[in-house]
Amino acid sequence: MTLLGLESNGTGPLLVWLHGFTQTKHAAPEFRSILTERFEVLTVDLPGHGENAHIRANLPRAANLLADILPNEPFIIAGYSMGARIALHLALQHPHRINGVATIGATRGIEDAQARTERRSRDADLADHVRRVGSEVFLAEWLSQPMFANLPPEAPEARSRNAEGLALALEELGTGTQEWLGARLAEIVVPYIALAGTLDTKFATEAHALAEATREGTCWLIENALHPAHMERPDVTATLIRF
Secondary structure, three states: OOOOOOEHHHHEEEEEEEEEOEEOOOOOOHHHHOOOOOOOEEEOOOOOOOOOOOOOOHHHHHHHHHHHHHHOOOOOEEEOOOOHHHHHHHHOOOOOEEEEEEEOOOOOOOOHHHHHHHHHHHHHHHHHHHHOHHHHHHHHHHHHHHHHHOOOOOOOOEOOOOOOHHHHHHHHHHHHHHHOOOOOOHOOOOEEEEEEOOOHHHHHHHHHHHHHHHHEEEEEEEEOOOOOOHOOOOOOOOOOOOO
């Protein structure tokens, strides 16, 4: 089982960008374009999405699948939301491959075991819902959430439309599947940039906590932005990713 479709754009230090849930490697084009002015940006569809919709993998396995296809030379790992969860696992599982970490809308996970189990159960129910209603109905429902209220227009290829793949991602890569990382974040000894929108209050709090828990952490909040801060304010967000 190998991830397909690794793409490279731009020149400079290597930066691997990991998209969020329901997205593909084609999402956030303006943000990625700004990054390519300073980095060689590598992108790939994550398990359950795009070209790799058929791949079922939990967070540790997804990190290993990425490690298998990425260059041997050290790189910066960066990601948004679900992609940020995978980025953190990659940094923890393959520290010798990483020379910097940046996350947008990331979380340490859910500390309480019962709450974590309840979240997994809700995500499993949501996965069943995706299978019943199909991807188009589900995407309309998903993007109607307040956290996505200020999203700019998107090209069709920016969203993954394989219902079974999205269901697999909910079951394997959702927040409830993530172990509590609070105690492990000190293992990240490279520079770490935690980003979130100021209007995304839960994740803004998490960004502060993530930065404080790592050895060389910095937190930046993007003014007047919600969860997909890099899509709402791509210029500001991309500029803050500097190593």
